[in-house]
Amino acid sequence: MTRNTADKTSITLLGLGAMGTALARTWLAAGHPLTVWNRTPARAAALAAEGARAADSAAEAVAANTLVVVCLLDDASVEETLAGIDPAGRDLVNLTTSTPAQARARAEWARERGARYLDGGIMAVPPMIGVPEAGGYVFYSGSRELFEQHQETLGTPAGTTYVGRDAGFAALYDVALLSAMYGMFAGAAHAYALIRKEDIDPTSLAPLLADWLVAMAPSVHQTADRLRSGDYTKGVASPLAMQVAGAQTFLSTAEQQGVSPELLSPYFELMRRRLAEGSGEEDLTGVIDLLVR
Numbered sequence: 001m002t003r004n005t006a007d008k009t010s011i012t013l014l015g016l017g018a019m020g021t022a023l024a025r026t027w028l029a030a031g032h033p034l035t036v037w038n039r040t041p042a043r044a045a046a047l048a049a050e051g052a053r054a055a056d057s058a059a060e061a062v063a064a065n066t067l068v069v070v071c072l073l074d075d076a077s078v079e080e081t082l083a084g085i086d087p088a089g090r091d092l093v094n095l096t097t098s099t100p101a102q103a104r105a106r107a108e109w110a111r112e113r114g115a116r117y118l119d120g121g122i123m124a125v126p127p128m129i130g131v132p133e134a135g136g137y138v139f140y141s142g143s144r145e146l147f148e149q150h151q152e153t154l155g156t157p158a159g160t161t162y163v164g165r166d167a168g169f170a171a172l173y174d175v176a177l178l179s180a181m182y183g184m185f186a187g188a189a190h191a192y193a194l195i196r197k198e199d200i201d202p203t204s205l206a207p208l209l210a211d212w213l214v215a216m217a218p219s220v221h222q223t224a225d226r227l228r229s230g231d232y233t234k235g236v237a238s239p240l241a242m243q244v245a246g247a248q249t250f251l252s253t254a255e256q257q258g259v260s261p262e263l264l265s266p267y268f269e270l271m272r273r274r275l276a277e278g279s280g281e282e283d284l285t286g287v288i289d290l291l292v293r
Helices: 018-029 041-048 058-064 075-082 100-112 144-154 169-195 202-216 219-229 240-256 265-277 286-291
Strands: 011-014 034-037 067-070 091-094 116-123 137-142 159-162
Touching: 011 018, 011 058, 018 034, 018 041, 034 041, 034 058, 058 075, 067 075, 075 100, 091 100, 091 144, 100 116, 100 137, 100 169, 116 144, 116 169, 137 144, 137 169, 144 159, 169 202, 169 240, 240 265, 265 286
Parallel strands: 011 034, 011 067, 067 091, 091 116, 137 159
Antiparallel strands: 116 137
């Protein structure tokens, strides 16, 4: 099939790991002229066979197009790849996982060199790229003008969510959501450990656990409302004092089941500290204040 590329934005993509390759194939399938570069030339050669143009150097790739997307291992890889390259006049979109501070420093680096900058946090794994029903999307922050100009192109591999002109916000949103994910994984791991030695099929617990987590998910909205208002006691159904009193049951159960409490104990300790400092009538929102230094 011949793809119509006449009205499609030309893109340069630096980095062809699993995510970069997925992005590249999605843009190619949509008809975007694509120039690619990778430190390992074989990966670029494979995409060249699918219609991409393989550049011999990162500098050559950056010079080829105005829109330059970077998807490398880490910020150090970005630093090394872009060293000595003039990005003036380019629209630089960095999809490399980084910290907010690194994203802000990269944005300043681009601004000083006459380039527009957009940072991205990918909320998807490679198999979700190019599959709209999979629900993957990318947080973007930095130049709103760049985002609005290229939103359609950036939205081809995955959905787009712009979160502000501060270039560090995309990375911050990304890590915030993934941190909550790991907390969920930790709780699920503890739940499965409790039944590990019993005559209980873990697949019988799984649907109950999934439904319970879904039922609890809306509590994040209540927490956000309380943080904004500063009132941690309004509409509380399970007060802090009651939850602290019940914590020992969880620890005792873990001990009796031969399960380490190390995933739960730090949170319970924060709850006890908050109770000592605040009101037993509030909910668990105050624990957040203990975490902020």
